Amino acid sequence: MRASSGAYRDVANRCSEYLSVPKNSVSNCSDFDKKSCVTCRHFNTNNSFCKIDSYDNIVRNTTT
Structure with missing residues (x-):
């Protein structure tokens, strides 16, 4: 799961x-x-x- 640094920040900010x-x-x-x-x-x-x-679940839930 290599992503941009911005994507990693966005996911971390949404991660409980x-x-x-x-x-x-x-x-x-x-x-x-x-x-x-x-x-x-x-x-x-x-x-x-x-x-x-958690990463995949957060990305999936923010793009739908």
């Missing part, structure tokens, strides 16, 4: 399961202060997907 990662555990994220899937504990950065499958 969003849990931010501790700031010191993210070394390569320049937009850490912004709520985004990539700054969520449920996001697998190696494979770019949501571990709890």
